[in-house]
Amino acid sequence: MTLKLYAHPFSSYCQKALVALYENGTTFQWMMLSPEHPEIYAEFAELWPLKRFPVMVDGSRTVTEASTIIEYLDLYHPGRAPMLPAERKAALEVRSMDRFFDNYVSTPQQRIVYDVLRPAGQGDPIAVTEARGMLDTAYAWLDRVMAGREWAAGEHFTLADCGAAPFLFYADWTHAIDPSFTHVHAYRRRLLARPSFARAVDEARPYRSFFPLGAPDRD
Ligand SMILES: N[C@@H](CCC(=O)N[C@@H](CS)C(=O)NCC(=O)O)C(=O)O
Secondary structure (H helix, E strand, O other): OOEEEEEOOOOHHHHHHHHHHHHOOOOEEEEEOOOOOHHHHHHHHHHOOOOOOOEEEEOOEEEEOHHHHHHHHHHHOOOOOOOOOOOHHHHHHHHHHHHHHHHHHHHHHHHHHHHHHOOOOOOOHHHHHHHHHHHHHHHHHHHHHHOOOOEOOEOOOOHHHHHHHHHHHHHHHHOOOOOOOHHHHHHHHHHHHOHHHHHHHHHHHHHHHHOOOOOOOOO
């Protein structure tokens, strides 16, 4: 039974799942969420009424949330590169960094972007200022952590890097990472050079005009 991934190439959380799939060369069927395929969107909305993507379907099982999808792939469709170490203490560090990137990089980044999409006059400048502050704090903390690491949780590429790749990619477009955070910049460059993420970035290139703040001419 072929795995199905309901996703859009420009979505950061979809890229997070795609990186794990590409790392292991896992075969799946794209279920493209786009206005050209309303029937696929209707299927997706029926599967997951919260309508957040990506969603994965494996036979009769629906798997939601990018982190869970990646853990599910490791358990039920393992490849040569586990995204979560089998050893539970090592897995804890991976999960901790995964939570950091979801909650303190992606969430404030999305907050800033979604504010721009609100009707004129209905933005929330205080929330945007707080989100920018959170990103600055997150970048500073991450710079210290990455001073001694190649990948987010150490020497191996894991679940935490799957999310870090798209989240730092878009976060830098949204709220520039200060040049003094050299370890974060170097890590972001390593992620961009990783073939799995480079592929996801290339597949998303045709959609750059979708970026509400205007995509910079780089990366
Ligand atoms: N907690 C979810 C977040 C997924 C998410 O926010 N996806 C965005 C696309 S990157 C989305 O569904 N946006 C549609 C919307 O907000 O209506 C996960 O980890 O997968």
